[in-house]
Amino acid sequence: MLGRITNQQLLVNTQRSLQSSRSLLSQLQDRVSTGKAITKPSDDPAAMASLLRIQSQQRAATQYGTNIADGTAWLSTVDTTLSSAEDILGKVRELTVRGSNSGALTPASREAIATELEGLKGDLLSKANTTYLGRNIFAGSSDAGVAFDTSDPAAPYAFTGAAGATVQRRVDDTESVRVDADGAAAFGTGATSVFATIDSIVTDLRAGTDVGSRLTELDTHLGNLTTQHAFVGTRYARLQQAASNNLTQTTALESQRAGVEDVDPAKAILDLKSQETTYQSALAVTARALQPTLLSYLS
Amino acid sequence: MSTFGGLSTAYSGLVAARAAIDLTGQNIANATTEGYTRQRVSQSAVGSASASSIFRAGVNIGQGVQIDRIARLGDSILDSRVQAAAASAGYWSVAASSVSTIETSLNEPGKNGLSTTLSDFWSAWQNLSNNPGSTGHASTLLAQADQLVSRIADGYTQAAAGWGDARTAALTTVQSVNATAAQVAQLNDQIRRTTASGGSANELIDQRSLLVGNLAGLTGSTVRENSDSTIDVVLGGNALVSGTTSRTIALAGATRVNDAASAPPHLEWSGGGGTVDLDGGELAGRLTTMGPAESGGSGGPWAESAALYNRLATSLTTSVNTIHSGAVTPTGAQGGEFFHIATTGGAPALALSVVPTDVTTIAGAASGKGGKDGSKADEIADLGASATGPDAIWAGYVVQVGVLSRTTSQQAMLSDQNVAAATTAQTSQSAVDLDEETMNLLTFQHAYQGAARVLTTMDEMLDTLINRTGLVGR
Numbered sequence: 001m002l003g004r005i006t007n008q009q010l011l012v013n014t015q016r017s018l019q020s021s022r023s024l025l026s027q028l029q030d031r032v033s034t035g036k037a038i039t040k041p042s043d044d045p046a047a048m049a050s051l052l053r054i055q056s057q058q059r060a061a062t063q064y065g066t067n068i069a070d071g072t073a074w075l076s077t078v079d080t081t082l083s084s085a086e087d088i089l090g091k092v093r094e095l096t097v098r099g100s101n102s103g104a105l106t107p108a109s110r111e112a113i114a115t116e117l118e119g120l121k122g123d124l125l126s127k128a129n130t131t132y133l134g135r136n137i138f139a140g141s142s143d144a145g146v147a148f149d150t151s152d153p154a155a156p157y158a159f160t161g162a163a164g165a166t167v168q169r170r171v172d173d174t175e176s177v178r179v180d181a182d183g184a185a186a187f188g189t190g191a192t193s194v195f196a197t198i199d200s201i202v203t204d205l206r207a208g209t210d211v212g213s214r215l216t217e218l219d220t221h222l223g224n225l226t227t228q229h230a231f232v233g234t235r236y237a238r239l240q241q242a243a244s245n246n247l248t249q250t251t252a253l254e255s256q257r258a259g260v261e262d263v264d265p266a267k268a269i270l271d272l273k274s275q276e277t278t279y280q281s282a283l284a285v286t287a288r289a290l291q292p293t294l295l296s297y298l299s
Numbered sequence: 300m301s302t303f304g305g306l307s308t309a310y311s312g313l314v315a316a317r318a319a320i321d322l323t324g325q326n327i328a329n330a331t332t333e334g335y336t337r338q339r340v341s342q343s344a345v346g347s348a349s350a351s352s353i354f355r356a357g358v359n360i361g362q363g364v365q366i367d368r369i370a371r372l373g374d375s376i377l378d379s380r381v382q383a384a385a386a387s388a389g390y391w392s393v394a395a396s397s398v399s400t401i402e403t404s405l406n407e408p409g410k411n412g413l414s415t416t417l418s419d420f421w422s423a424w425q426n427l428s429n430n431p432g433s434t435g436h437a438s439t440l441l442a443q444a445d446q447l448v449s450r451i452a453d454g455y456t457q458a459a460a461g462w463g464d465a466r467t468a469a470l471t472t473v474q475s476v477n478a479t480a481a482q483v484a485q486l487n488d489q490i491r492r493t494t495a496s497g498g499s500a501n502e503l504i505d506q507r508s509l510l511v512g513n514l515a516g517l518t519g520s521t522v523r524e525n526s527d528s529t530i531d532v533v534l535g536g537n538a539l540v541s542g543t544t545s546r547t548i549a550l551a552g553a554t555r556v557n558d559a560a561s562a563p564p565h566l567e568w569s570g571g572g573g574t575v576d577l578d579g580g581e582l583a584g585r586l587t588t589m590g591p592a593e594s595g596g597s598g599g600p601w602a603e604s605a606a607l608y609n610r611l612a613t614s615l616t617t618s619v620n621t622i623h624s625g626a627v628t629p630t631g632a633q634g635g636e637f638f639h640i641a642t643t644g645g646a647p648a649l650a651l652s653v654v655p656t657d658v659t660t661i662a663g664a665a666s667g668k669g670g671k672d673g674s675k676a677d678e679i680a681d682l683g684a685s686a687t688g689p690d691a692i693w694a695g696y697v698v699q700v701g702v703l704s705r706t707t708s709q710q711a712m713l714s715d716q717n718v719a720a721a722t723t724a725q726t727s728q729s730a731v732d733l734d735e736e737t738m739n740l741l742t743f744q745h746a747y748q749g750a751a752r753v754l755t756t757m758d759e760m761l762d763t764l765i766n767r768t769g770l771v772g773r
Contacts, residue, residue, distance in 0.1 A: 006730035007330065009723055016719060040402055041701025042708065048701045051408050052694040059418040060684065063425050070429050133430075135671055143432065143629065143670030165668035169429065170677055173684055261408065294734040298741075 007293070014286050021279045028272040037263045047260050054257045061250050064171055068243045071169035074179035075236045077132045082181065082229040085127045089225060092120050092198055093218050099205050100212035107208070114205040121198040125150070125157075128187050128195075138183025140165040147183045148195065157196055159189040171242035177235055186228040187221070194221040302764075304362065305757050311363030312750030315342050318366055319743040326731045334509035336373040336729040338501055342366050371501040377725045378508055379522060382515030384721040386579035388714040389516040393584030395704070395711035397465060398600050402704045404457050407697045413450055413611075414697075417690050420447050421683035427663055428673030428680060432629040437658035444637075444653045447615070451608050455648035458604035462556035462589060465601060466564065469550055469585040473566070476517050476539075476582065477547040480532065483510050484545035487529035491543070494528045504528075514539075519579030535576030537568070548575050553589075557646060559602045560591035596699055607696045608648035614689045616640055616651065618682050626662035626675030634662020634675075 031037065041048045099105065099113045129146040130137050139147035144160035152158065167180040187194050197217050204211045319340045329335040347359030406412045423440040430436045486507040493500040507530070514520045514532055520539060523531040532540040539546055552564035564586055566575035577583035590599030592606035616638040623637040641650040655661045663676030682688045 004727050004732065004735075006726055006732040007734075008730040009726040012726065013719075013723065038408060040704075041405065041407060041697050042399075042402055042704035043701075045698050045701035045705060048408065049694065049698045052414055052697060055408065056414060056418060056683065056690060056694075059415075059422065063422045063680075067425065067429060139669075141431070141664070141669040141672035141674075162667060162669050165672055167671075168674065168677070170425065170680075173681075176677070294737040298737065 010290065014290065018279075018282055018286065021275070021282050025272075025275050025279050028268065028275050031263050032265070032268045032272050035263060035265070036261055038261050051257065051260050054253055054260065058250070058253045058257065060173070061246060061253060065243075065246050065250070067169045068171050068239055068246055071171070071177055071179040071239050072236070072243070074132055074137065074167065074169070075232060075239060077130065078137050078179075078181045078232050079229070079236060081127050081130045081137065082186070082225060082232060085124055085186075086222065086225050086229065088120050088124045088127065089194065089218070089222050092117060092124075092201075093215065093222065095120070096201055096211050096214060096218060099201070100210060100215070110205045110208070114202045117198055117202050117205070121195055121202075124187075124198070125195055128183060135167075136161075136183075137180050138186065140180055140182075141167055148187065148189075148193070155190060156199075157190055157193040159184045159193075169239075171239065172245070175242070177238050177242065179235070179239075181228050181232050186225050188224065194218075194225075197221060302761070306754065308361075308363035309750050309753040309757060311345065311365065312753065313747060315340065315364045315366055316743045316747035316750060320740065320747065322369065323736050323739045323743060327733065327736050330731040330733060330736075334505050334512070335731070336371050336501070336505050336508070337731045339370045339372060340366055341368050341370045369499045369501060371504060373504075373508070373729045374725070375522075375524065377721070377728055378512070381718070381721040381725050382512055382520075382522065383579075384714065384717040385512060385516035386519035388711070388718045389581035390519070390579045390584040390587075391707060391711040391714045393581050394588060394600075395707040397461065397588040398700065398704045398707050400461060401458070401600055401604050402700050404454070405697055405700060412697075413454070413693055414690065416443075416447050416450050417693065418683060419443050421680045424663070424676050424680035427661070428676035431663055431671045431673040431676065432658060434658050437661050440661065441653060441655065441657075448638075448651050448653055451612050451615075451648050451651060455605055455608040455646055458601050458608065459556045462559070462599075462601035462605070465585050465589050466550070466554065469564070469582060469589065472517055472582050472585065473548055473550050476514065477545075479510050479514050479517075480539050480545040480547070483507055483514070483530070483532060483540045484543050486510070487540065488543040491527050491529050500528070515580065517581050519577055519583060521578075535578060537572070537575070546570075546572070556602055556605050559589060559599065563591055564589045596696075600700075600703065605646065605648070607692070609646055611689050611692055612638075612640060612647040612651040614692055616647075618685070618688055619679055622675055622679050622682075623662050627664050627666045628659060628662045629664065629670040630659060631666075631670065632662075633666075634660075637661075 030039065038044055038047055038051060095113050095117055099110060099117075105113075125148060128138055128148050136142065136144070136147040139159070139161035142161045142165060147160055149158045149160055150156050161183055163184075166178045166182075168176040169179050170176045188196075190196065197214065201211050201214050201218075204214065319342075322338055322340050326337050342364050345362040345365050347361055407414060409415075420440075420443045423436070423443040427433065427436045427440050486503055490500040490503045490507065493503065511520075511522055511530065511532060515522075518534055518539075520532050520534045523533055525531060525542065527542075529542045530540070531538050531542065534548070537546075539548070547569040548566050549569050550564065551567045553559045553562045566577065566582070566586070567573065568575060577586070588599050588601055590602060592598040592602040596603055598606075616636075619637045623634045626634045628634055636654045639652050639654050640647045641652065643650075663679070664670060664672035665674045668674065683690050685691065
């Protein structure tokens with residue numbers, strides 16, 4: 001069919017092939033300068049689907065990282081508070097043991113022990129009402145001012161938290177970790193609370209009654225505290241594990257993203273160089289092929 | 300044969316050679332003219348004046364050369380191939396460019412895409428869930444929600460504007476089709492008259508071919524040749540140009556993207572001739588891009604884009620409101636709507652608004668769990684990972700547009716290659732080759748010189764005969 005090659009045909013064809021060579025060159029340049037293999041969905045729709053999924057997982061992972069850090073801060077506060085509460089309760093037990101030596105103590109000594117116990121109770125109460133960023137760490141999601149309310153003399157040490165209203169932090173798509181501690185379980189509520197027990201010991205001491213029998217009660221409260229402390233420890237460990245998982249996942253996601261979205265620089269630059277050479281030779285060939293006509297050779 | 304007969308024979312050769320040289324000049328002058336088809340002098344030998352008879356014997360020499368006509372070396376089959384390819388290329392280039400515009404407007408992948416805005420919105424809920432009742436986190440959430448609402452409205456507005464642009468372009472194309480059809484009819488008239496009076500209408504035919512080629516690119520029209528050298532241009536089975544008369548077409552149907560479903564845009568014959576069925580071309584491409592949205596997502600890309608933003612608005616509203624209205628505010632009041640779609644606002648994407656104005660009206664707590672509970676806010680934040688939620692709808696759409704853009708641009712590239720192949724074949728046949736014309740120039744120059752030499756020879760012969768004969772013995 002191509003019996004006849006005309007000047008115009010040669011020109012148009014050359015123009016077209018130069019144009020396509022150049023558009024390929026610009027694509028490769030774009031790829032090298034942005035470092036991205038996918039700059040729009042049509043570059044690779046299948047990879048685009050993975051990329052969108054990976055990116056949303058990456059953003060979620062970042063959010064979970066924030067949640068875990070926040071949760072860790074909560075649990076650290078709970079942990080140190082429970083440790084101090086245990087120390088205080090230890091001292092209370094020591095004083096109670098001293099106060100139970102009923103025959104050897106003068107009323108003045110008893111009074112001194114009672115006063116010290118009252119002071120320790122105040123300390124313990126303030127530990128139980130510890131707040132983190134303005135929130136009670138032992139009252140769950142309650143918005144009351146304190147976890148253990150002493151304002152009503154008729155019902156002292158009322159627990160303001162609601163059952164089951166816990167503070168949770170989401171650590172991944174499926175799991176939330178509790179970052180507060182159950183104040184009612186740790187300190188007891190109302191008349192059965194550790195505070196009420198200390199109050200009774202104080203009253204007994206002043207009345208001259210033997211307080212040795214209260215030790216069992218105190219031990220139960222100490223047991224409750226350590227049990228809650230152990231729970232906090234487990235959850236803290238769980239959070240640490242989640243943090244490490246989160247880090248692993250973040251790294252894995254980033255490498256997945258890079259695999260899908262980023263170009264291999266060495267390959268991209270090599271492609272660009274070879275395309276540049278192709279384009280330059282196309283230009284050189286065009287310059288030679290388009291010039292001659294018969295007219296140049298006729299005198 | 301008379302003594303002077305040879306002179307006129309030589310003269311006819313001179314005339315023919317000169318005409319051929321003139322025509323070569325015309326070809327060379329139009330070497331780069333768009334649509335010009337090369338021409339040749341078609342000549343034939345003139346036979347002897349009188350036939351042999353019993354009274355007259357001996358050889359009879361012909362009487363020179365005559366120019367029959369100026370032949371136009373075009374090929375109507377190659378022309379129609381170019382027209383068909385142009386129709387398909389016109390269709391796909393319009394389709395590809397509109398999808399590619401939508402694709403660019405998605406801003407995906409990147410920090411400016413809607414997927415990032417959605418993620419930020421869910422993150423804001425998560426942060427509020429971590430810090431229930433916090434004024435700062437609440438205002439961040441409201442700001443993110445406002446941004447989301449305006450992004451969705453923007454997306455819809457862009458889609459509506461894209462549809463409007465497509466319609467404006469279609470209107471312009473329709474005008475240009477009508478004007479071109481009228482021109483073709485006029486040229487038909489001129490060509491018919493020129494041909495009838497024996498003239499050469501080659502240049503007019505070139506012009507008409509160019510116009511018909513344009514029409515094919517715009518509408519996918521086909522050509523029917525008539526015996527009186529006029530042509531009919533046929534559009535979906537009906538004649539747009541019939542001989543020396545032309546009809547006009549008009550764009551009808553919806554004027555906004557909202558109405559595209561109830562009144563799909565279409566073409567009509569002016570003066571009530573029913574719907575025009577296009578076989579391809581830019582105009583068909585425009586009409587397709589303006590088509591209504593369909594359930595499978597295979598409708599017109601602009602309407603699909605608009606429908607997507609409506610779907611997003613509805614999905615966001617439904618999913619967030621379901622949880623939000625079941626939750627309580629920090630003060631314990633029942634939460635109402637978080638997003639609201641005004642029923643009078645037309646498209647849901649444009650009628651979407653955020654209801655809460657500050658922390659006291661955002662419900663993120665479960666009832667009975669205290670004012671500092673954030674479990675419901677966490678539940679809302681988790682919607683981002685839902686397989687049927689707004690994020691999934693958006694991601695699905697982005698991939699769908701990506702696939703569509705890829706296939707349409709591939710189609711556009713293929714049809715461009717078809718056009719290139721058809722045009723190559725056409726120019727191979729009809730374009731001017733300078734080398735060839737130079738050779739023709741040489742040939743005709745020599746033919747002219749030869750004829751002139753014949754004249755000289757005749758002249759010398761006659762001179763000998765008239766002036767030098769019979770002088771013997773003088």
